[in-house]
Amino acid sequence: MIWYILIIKLICTTVITALDAVSKNLLTPIVEYGEACGYESCPQTKPDYLNVHIVASTHGELGGSRTFLEHFTGDGSQMFTTSDINMKNILDSVITSLWTDRARTKLNATFLECARPLVTWQADTFGHSREFASLMAQMGFDGHFISPISFDDELARMTSRSLEFVWRGSDDLGAETDIFTHKLFDGYWSPPGFCFGIGCTDPMIVVDAEFNNVAERIQAFKKQILEHQSPFYTTNNVMVVMGQKMGYHDAKIWFTNIDTLIRSINEAKRKDDEVNLNLMYSTPACYLKEIKKALPVLKTKQDDFLPIANDKNAYFTGMFYSRPAIKYLARELHLYLLIAKQLQMFGHLKNHDQLFEDIQWIAGSLLDHTVHTGGMQEHVNSYYTMKAHKGKELCMQIIRQAFNQLRGAPNKTPYYMCPFNVSSCWTISHNRSYIIIYNPLAWPVTLPVRLPVQRVKYNLYDNKGDTIDHSIIKIPEFAKRIPERFLPSHSPALYDEMVFIAEKIPPMGYRSYYLQIEGSRTKRAIIKKMTKNKKRKFLTRQSHSVKASDDNLITQYDDDYYLDDLTHKPTIIEFANVSKGEEDSLKEYGYVLTPRSKSNETYKATEAPKREGGIEAHHLDNISTDSITPHQLNLSSSCTGAPTPDHTELPTINSTDKLADTTTTTSASITPLLTSTIKTVTDYYGDEGSFNITNDEENNGEVTWEQELMFRGAMDSNPEFVSKHPTLAVVKSKIVEEVQFQFSSYAGLALRLYKELPYVEIDWCVGPIPVDDAFGREVFVRYSTDLQNNGVFYTDSNGRQTIKRIKNKRYTHQLVYTDDISANIYPITSKVYIEDTDKNIRFSIFPDRGEGCTSLDEGEIDIMVHRRLAIDNNGPTDGINDTAVETGLVVRGKHRLYLSKADYKPNKFFEKKFAKELEIQPQIFTSAHPFYDSSIGYTNWSECRNEYSALNKKLPIGLHVLSFEKWNEKLLIRFENYLESTDVVKNGVKIVNILNLFKDYLIISCEETMLGTNIWRSGYFKMEWQKGKFVKKFNDVYGNDSNLEFADDVGRQYEKVNLAVGIKLVPQQIRTFVCSYRLVRETS
Missing domain, CATH: 3.20.110 (7-stranded beta/alpha barrel)
Structure with a gap:
């Protein structure tokens, strides 16, 4: 019991x-x-x-x-x-x-x-993460009883009599995350x-x-x-x-x-x-x-128990990415719950304790080990999918009330969630509407917004009434084919999107934007068919680097409060003459690959190769059709310090009056945080194969992959191509440039580069996966670079700390001969990256949900995105066969790619901050359809409060408000220092003054609790153990014993909260407080 x-x-x-x-x-x-x-x-x-x-x-x-x-x-x-x-x-x-x-x-x-x-x-879980052990210790638990672990690990522990040990959950927090663990x-x-x-x-x-x-x-x-x-x-x-x-x-x-x-x-x-x-x-x-x-x-442990295996051919790694839709819904519901808890307090709403209890039961159920991992039959998956949607709607009951209170809108004004993942939103399909973007994070966030709209001309206004630059572009072909788009609930099915950059959405607050059809035809984005043409454009490199002072970024980073838009500081880019001795500048600075119009060319670029990988290069002409079918497309740049490569040709865009302000000019305002360039290859795989984007003749298409396992690997080492002739569309506008690929009827992706944003967005869409062979298939994306990572890659642990992985290796025991693929697949929640220490380059990928990843070959990262299997190997009894709308499930998601200097601290900080912005990303809510709410007009909208922030002042960089919610008659507040000690220049300690931090709430007193809020911190005494030594930094020592350095294990003394001095947090620390407060304004 x-x-x-x-x-x-x-x-x-x-x-x-x-x-x-x-x-x-x-x-x-x-x-x-x-x-x-x-x-x-x-x-x-x-x-x-x-x-x-x-x-x-x-x-x-x-x-x-x-x-x-x-x-x-x-x-x-x-x-x-x-x-x-x-x-x-x-x-x-x-x-x-x-x-x-x-x-x-x-x-x-x-x-x-x-x-x-x-x-x-x-x-009964399919592995045990290090961060979970850390959280359990911070909650005040004295012991952690686990099962199962890998058979070879268990045999080694039986031999060494170490089935009981002390597990250190965090190197940064040290002894306070030690917990006795029993297998x-x-x-x-x-x-x-x-x-x-x-x-x-x-x-x-x-x-x-x-x-x-x-x-x-x-x-x-x-x-x-x-x-x-x-x-x-x-x-x-x-x-x-x-x-x-x-x-x-x-x-x-x-x-x-x-x-x-x-x-x-x-x-x-x-x-x-x-x-x-x-x-x-x-x-x-x-x-x-x-x-x-x-x-x-007792013996000690500092890594984790992932992945685990029943035997040498049975690894529980398929569940890292089975049923990706339920994984996304679980994350989305927790985000809505977080927003509802915040708005409950900011809007001064009545008691909703029972409503929150219902939501939390649903949200908690989605994290059950058989639900979140997808280890369930299809009817069970459908049941929890329905519950997730119910939980979101329960959250909306609170969110709607709070928006009306904060905006000063009529009490019954409705707000809606739209299925943007299928590029549909019926509430904004008419001639006028507005959206509200809510940011639950404690700092301003800039993000791209894509709204399904008609192909007409719109005016877009911000909260001040100023017009906002935007573009109307066609949605990718793969999005048009999503079956859910044609359901009555999602009609009308729109085929265009408005794209704009929402800049600096206020922290723990919102901003509203108003959309209105102007009536005339909009200025289009440019889509051209690829075919031979003498007129062409080349890719060249930027000649200028970051304008912000490196000294300021380094020496003042830890002590300063939030640096306004540090990672988005613009600079004007001029295009370099690649043929006139500019190669040396590439060795010192980092650059972003940027297209240059042939019509504005000032120097002759290096001639593009006639053949890439044995395949003829194709050029763009002036034909106005929308798509192409190339045999191979190549886009790449070279590594820093290497000779400048030949540049692959892209279509020439001839400017006309109608299309003038959607073409690329010779100067652009971009974000220069990408500190290195690198030749990158993106491959799309199923058990039907891949498609390369590369100019590397030696490595072009030479890839092998075994069908990723369910639980026992019935592997296929000879996959077929998804398609040898993908359809491609090049889309250019003043907001975003993208390349849309359609590999087959069930696989497509779009590669996007947004104006002034320092990352590349990959929008992938997979399904319905065919099962006509009675087996099914796995689909994954392979990202290939010319980096040398020596079999080493890094993943997050439950979205917080970073843990090192080495191919075919474990820290605490010798691997029994095993499957080279399934034994090297690890779960990711927020990030995976590889580094080349010689080139000083890091390549990072950020997912939008829990997925499985590995790095099997040098310079490569594989991310598993979807699977449909008609058979089951010791799994949830009926295979993985998700269906929707009477066909196989279509899943759409995003990866963000980020390239940086491996040893540059500000880049590491940005990655941590960016991971938070994706995990707890701002959410878009829409107004009602004008047919149901005739008051949706610009005048009525402009009279409302269309921008709000719950913060009176900025927090120190690296701090996150993890919780802000009602706790009986008090406030429950959690602060998190999400940085790791390896991310910071100094000690990474942050101090926050909470007294006047939140609008309307004057904090009077706070008492600290353990993480679980059920033990007063002042009354907690940790159980101490006799144990072996811990290394100071696990990631430094793993695979490199020359870095061996032991931790001194000097524990931090408990300090009673002094609000006048402020609350101090070290890297990775979460502190929890129950606070008394006084309202400084009358509630409405």
Whole structure:
């Protein structure tokens, strides 16, 4: 019952804080009457015995083959008949069995401090991340009980007797993230031969005089403990889990057999040379207490348990990217929940506690290990997809109220979410509308906005009434084919998008923009067919670097407050003469690849090659058709320090009056944060192959890939091309330049470069994936460069710290011969990058959801994006076969590519900040359709408050307001220093003054809690262990022992909050406060 007890306790701890003094007194244990809780309530052990802690355990599921409702009630399962094996019946059976039998230990009603869980239980996940261990330690847990881990890791730990160890969750935070970790010996299952639940075939323990088998069962249990388990632990205590998944349906059978086992072994006569066993009912926390008393010297760990394998051919890596749609929905719902919590306070709304509880149950369910990983049948996936949309709509109930309060709009003014992922939005498809962009982050954010519109001329106004530059461009061909676009709920299906740059959306606030059709035809973006033409344009390099002072960026970076738009500082770029000795400047500065119009050419560029990779080059002519079918297209630049390459030709764009201000001129305002240029290749793969964008003749198309696994790899090392003849469209406008590729009926992508933004956006779209071969296929994108990363790449750990990966290597054990592909696939949440230390270049990719990635060959990053498999290898029982609109599911997502100097600190800071901006990105809300709201006019809109920020002042750079929400009658505020020590020039310590930080809220006092908000920081004392040494920086030492340096482990002393001085945060630290406040204005 541990799983249920843990959940129930967490709930009790947070809701009973509002009890009156009399109730609290009644619920507090009285020591004089033998009442106790926590470690004081644990059973007594015997010092000269091997103490066997029996932990009765079962757990239910939220995903897999049944939905939560089916798991809990049994309805709808077992071929649409009711099943008696369900969580409700299990709870009833367990409680009844323990409550009515006076001979057995009775249930305790635990509340308040007694209800606080002391350890965590992570016994059924597909891996265990380092950041999760860090978060558990920061919540105040004393121990972390996990299963499974990789078979080869477990064998190595058994040999070294290190199934129990101290895990350091963060190098930057050090000892405060250390947590005792125990690998469950048999997972959440009973030892072999002692399962007494439904579906088990093990014999019951019979005490009947005629059919007695007690002696035989006792010996079998002793052998299991003494020979197969206790030799691998270092103390005279072992923990034995007795249970199974969905076990204890008939709890009386379980407890009767366990009672018999305990009594029979404890009362049996022992031989002189036999080890004495002492069996007892216990809990993981009580077991932890006894381990602590034994004072073992524990081994240490600083990496993670990813990926994990059942055997050398069965890696749980497919779930890193299975069902990518549910992964995106989970992230999106948590973002909406964050926005709703903020706006609840900023809008001074009435109590919505029950509404938030409903939303949080849905959001939490989406993070279940079988739901978020996609390990569920299709009908279960559909159930949670529906719940995710319901959760978003519940959030909108709060968001709508808050917008009307803040904007001063009529109370019933509606706002909507649009399905922008299918390039559709019915509410802005008419002649007038407005949008609101809300930024939940604590600093201004600049982002590109794409709105589905008609192909007519629009006026776009900001909150001040000024017109905003924008372009109308055609949506990619792959977007036009998304089946959901043609549903009645998404009509009309629009084929154009308005693109503009929303600059500096206010922190923890919003800005509104107004759209109005002018009536005449808009100035178009340019799309030309690629074919031979003597007129052509070349790609040349920029000759000027960043105008901001490098000294200022480095020496003042940690102490200054937010530097206004540091990473977006513009500069005027002139185009260099590639043929006149400018190559040397490329070695000193970084540049962005920029097109130059042939008509404005001042120097003759190096002649483009006639053939690339054995394929003729094609040039653009003046034909006005919209698409092309080239055999190969090549766009690239060369590495810093290398000779200037030949430049591939692009179409010449002839300017006319109608198209004049959408063409590229000889100067442009761009963001110069890309500090290096590099030859980059983008490949699109399925088990049908790839398409290259490169001018490297040696590497052109020479790629092999094995079909990525489900759980056991039935690999195909000879993939076919998705398409050898993709359709391509070049789109140019004054806001964005992009190349749109259609590889096949189920795969396409667009490569975009926005004005004044320092990254490249990849908009990919995959599906419906064919399954006509009865197997299906995996689809991934390969990004190839000429960097030498020596098999090393870096991923995030749960979106926060960075962890080093090395191909075919593990830090704590030797890999058993295994699959070179599946053993090297790791999950990413926010970022993956590779570095070439010789060239001092880093290449980073930022996803928009959890995905799987690897770097199998030098200079390459593979990111798995979608899969549809008609077969299953030890997975969720029916393959991965998502469907929608009566066909295979189409999934659309984005990657952002960023190139920088590897050792340049401001670039590292930008990456951390940018990752936050993508994870917690500003959201776009739209007005109602004018047909349903006739008041949508410019005059009415302009009379509202169309820009707002909840902050009175800027935060130090690197700080994020993680939480700002109602907490009974107080405020719950969390601050996060999201930087790592490797990102900063000095010590990275940030100080924030909270007193007048938020508008309307004057902070009076704050008391700090642990991360989980259920323990006062002043009353927490960490459990200390005797342990081995930790290295100072894991990423520096892993794969390079010459960098070995041990941490000094000097712990930080707790400092009571002094609001006058400010709140201090070191890199990676999160601090949580419950604050009293006074409103400084009247609520509306």
